[in-house]
Amino acid sequence: DADVTQTPRNRITKTGKRIMLECSQTKGHDRMYWYRQDPGLGLRLIYYSFDVKDINKGEISDGYSVSRQAQAKFSLSLESAIPNQTALYFCATSDPGLARFNEQFFGPGTRLTVL
Amino acid sequence: AQSVTQLGSHVSVSEGALVLLRCNYSSSVPPYLFWYVQYPNQGLQLLLKYTSAATLVKGINGFEAEFKKSETSFHLTKPSAHMSDAAEYFCAVSGLGSGGGADGLTFGKGTHLIIQP
Numbered sequence: 559d560a561d562v563t564q565t566p567r568n569r570i571t572k573t574g575k576r577i578m579l580e581c582s583q584t585k586g587h588d589r590m591y592w593y594r595q596d597p598g599l600g601l602r603l604i605y606y607s608f609d610v611k612d613i614n615k616g617e618i619s620d621g622y623s624v625s626r627q628a629q630a631k632f633s634l635s636l637e638s639a640i641p642n643q644t645a646l647y648f649c650a651t652s653d654p655g656l657a658r659f660n661e662q663f664f665g666p667g668t669r670l671t672v673l
Numbered sequence: 674a675q676s677v678t679q680l681g682s683h684v685s686v687s688e689g690a691l692v693l694l695r696c697n698y699s700s701s702v703p704p705y706l707f708w709y710v711q712y713p714n715q716g717l718q719l720l721l722k723y724t725s726a727a728t729l730v731k732g733i734n735g736f737e738a739e740f741k742k743s744e745t746s747f748h749l750t751k752p753s754a755h756m757s758d759a760a761e762y763f764c765a766v767s768g769l770g771s772g773g774g775a776d777g778l779t780f781g782k783g784t785h786l787i788i789q790p
Contacts (some may be wrong), residue, residue, distance in 0.1 A: 593777075598783075600780040601780040603777035606777050648717065657777050660767035661719065663719075664717040667716050668741060672729055
């Protein structure tokens, strides 16, 4: 079984709709991250969380919100989706025991299309 | 602030030839460096990492990378390319950001490796 899972894997939605992407992990890591990948731009950090009560904005948080429901679950929401949020979204985790290295473990990604 | 530059958005090599993917970084503190690979329609998989131990790092699938502080580089190499190496490769850096090093990785824009038969 995968250690980091993301649902849905693919989603097509319309402009203005609210959408939630979910991430679950069985690695027991406290730290979780959301990135988006755009062709030619690599991955950019949206939000990250060190624990349930600690949420931090990343490089491109505008238009997004997150919820850390439990140590194992970290959700990303688009309150009102717009076409330029069409991208591949990745969830990642890292082990606090290796915090100074910040090696991250990635989920399979969610491909989101906003029409 | 830290940044990563990957030279060449696309690199094409013949099967059996040397693979060289370039990565240069900037960081105000000693960096930790990573190469990830993304196969089509899949997530990111760690190839190798530099964490200040040996400067020559060996990874999975025959890849290795050498950390050169004087050149601020961490180029990825493989002596002989296989068709199965065709993928997107990302170099990433982690350093002491506002979150004490845990505030996310900074990625390069990626290099698409094409293997010619």
